Amino acid sequence: MKNNLRSNFEEGSTRWAVRRAQWIAMGINEADFHKPKIAIINSSSGLSVCYQHLDAFSKLAQEAVREAGGLAFEVNTIAPSDFVTSAGKKARYLMPTRDLMVNDIEVMIEGAVLDGMILLSSCDKTTPAHLMAAARLNIPSIVVPCGYQLGGACNGRNVDIEEVYKGVGTLLTGKMTLDEMKDWTRCAIKGPGVCAGLATANSMHCMAEALGMALPQTTPVRAGSERLKEIVRSAGFKILELVEQNVCPRDILTKEAFENAVRVAVSIGCSVNTVRHLTAISVEAGLDIDMIKMFEDESLKLSQITQIRPNGPDRIEDFDKAGGTNAVLHQLKTLLNTAVLTVENKTLAAVLERPAEIDEAIIHTMQNPFRKEPGLAIIRGSIAPSGAIVKLSGIDVANRIFSGPAKVYEDEDLAMQELAKGNIIKGDIVVLRMMGPVGGPGTVFACSFMAALSGAGLADTVAVVTDGELSGLNKGITIGQVMPEAACGGPLAIIENGDTVLIDLDKRKIDLLISEEEFSNRMNNWKPKARKLENNWLKFYADNVMPIERGAVFGRRD
The missing domain is CATH 3.50.30.80 (IlvD/EDD C-terminal domain-like)
Known part of the structure; x- marks a missing residue:
């Protein structure tokens, strides 16, 4: 494989010589210079709890890549947070950070000419940006959604970031005190990761798996958990297989894969923002898809089979325990395009051959939905x-x-x-x-x-x-x-x-x-x-x- 890698420059050339000198100075073993070079995309930041755990998981991914026979490089990017980066200019910076991150990744990966990517995804804009970058660069890539945070309890009441968010209106209208709000903020977040609930971050994590760009049975997952450690290590080994066989994102991100993702989104009631993000990913993948029409068509056929907050009483950890995205794919199996490829390097049909333990109190069948209409619709x-x-x-x-x-x-x-x-x-x-x-x-x-x-x-x-x-x-x-x-x-x-x-x-x-x-x-x-x-x-x-x-x-x- 080493002779076919795009990262192996011609010996004696300028870029070979200067890179060689740099790497020797960095302590990289010369015997590793011809190995597949894998970027670990890490949007770690001290500004937001969404990213608090990523440095440790980046190290774990790097170790796994080295064990699998690759040469790992951490690549840091900007790290937008919907509840932090939104503070300035009435949140005008927030949406543009998605596309800034895509270009950030392009510059670093294409400039250095690396062979593959593991993308550690967290907050709202990160996962779509990672999927867009993978689609644009079209080198072997695996998206690893890095998990949700847990909420807490305050005076006998469950309180998470959603409750704090809504509580501002309660405060504005004088129905709660500032001291009560302060108490809520002390209890709302217990640990790292993205907002609890099926908001944009967890929705896009699920979309990564539904598209086939995240490993099967990996979303949602609790941030910092032992299971997430196993997922990261699995990605470190799997990326070498994808590089070896040249399995690239555009092999996976087909029109049929987007149809599958849309069916999952409308049946579980994902964030409205999944529409704009899936559209952007399809554009970067070079597909000519009317995503709005696709959502419109699928919403006429499907019903809502989960009621995860804010759509109902069930929590994201309940959805996780009930089987998560993989369970939803099983429930929708007869409606899906199962010939599509996934980063498991298997078709979705092969992935779904594995039996799934599904708690149907949380994830209903399409024949017995919570509501006989979809979670999302076009108007x-x-x-x-x-x-x-x-x-x-x-x-x-x-x-x-x-x-x-x-x-x-x-x-x-x-x-x-x-x-x-x-x-x-x-x-x-x-x-x-x-x-x-x-x-x-x-x-x-x-x-x-x-x-x-x-x-x-x-x-x-x-x-x-x-x-x-x-x-x-x-x-x-x-x-x-x-x-x-x-x-x-x-x-x-x-x-x-x-x-x-x-x-x-x-x-x-x-x-x-x-x-x-x-x-x-x-x-x-x-x-x-x-x-x-x-x-x-x-x-x-x-x-x-x-x-x-x-x-x-x-x-x-x-």
Whole structure:
């Protein structure tokens, strides 16, 4: 194999000589120079508990690669955290970090010409970035989702980060004290890893396995656990096999693999953000897929077979013990494309031949679902001609049709202030716009308002329609990722205060109830607001980000 490795440079060449000198100075044994060179992608950071455990697992992965006959190199990247990196500029930096990480990985791996990657994935943007990088570079790669954190208890009540998140609204409306909130923050997180619940991080961990890019039976998993250690070691050995046989991500990331992932996402009620991330991964894989249409089609066929928080009472650790993503794949087996390849270097059919222990109290069959509709669905109409996303699993089944006056905000802080003053009331439809990838620039959080609305007890009686970023923890009548976004001239931009908006979940419709003539006049007269951006990363992002319909990856907006 050594003669076929792209990392083995011609002896006597400049790049061979200078690298050789560097490695000798680093204490690398000359006998190892011709071995497969594997990058351990580590987004470790002291800023967030999401990444607190990764350094130890990076060392474990490096040891396993060396035992398997490879040469391991740790490659550190940026480390975005949805609850830390969101603090500045109203979270505008957060979404752009995903694509910054993709380019970060490309520069390091392609610049150094390494042979394979193990990607240690943690928080919300990390897993999609890793999958995007693997798809783009197309060298043997394994994604290792590095696990969820545990919540705690406070005064006899289970408290995790979701409860803290929603609690801000409870605090704003005077229904809890600041001291009570402080107590919650002391109890909410017990150990490293990503947010408890089926929010974006755990959703994307599950998507990595559903796509075939994570080893089977590995998601979700508790961060720091002995099982995670075994998974990391297994990846260290398996990556050498993939390099030996030249099994690359684009062999795995096929249209059929994405269909499988979408079926898992809609049947378990994954985060709404899985739509944009799966879209971006498919773009990086060079596939011409209408991911919105794929979600739309599959949501008409499937039902919800789990009720993991925030979709119901079951916890992520319950889902883990019940069999996790592997169990879901077994329950959906007859609906899946099982000929697809996985990083196990076996087809999904071969993977699913292994018997699975499934707790069907937690993971139902498709014949006996928790709800006879999917967890995620696409909704369209005059406000969202290219589609929008609704998390049906987070909405009371009784709230099927919702109509009310629009209250329009282009700043989440203003909406939060109005909520605190009691100016947002039952029956309102709150429009949060100019918050998409282009409008931000960098997608602005709308999810903090939604969480506050939930904490204020209004999530089931006030609807939110937005092109901003939602959290997988959000519940309530929320129509997210409205496309086209307002800044690109989507109809969301022309809604005025007091306009009536109609949401019909049964018909999957969202419409602005004004005359066709008035609608046409507003659209024809709308112009984007002039703005002057600082010469920084966000301006670069604004100049290069593609529409959210294309996953908000970098490219030309023609």
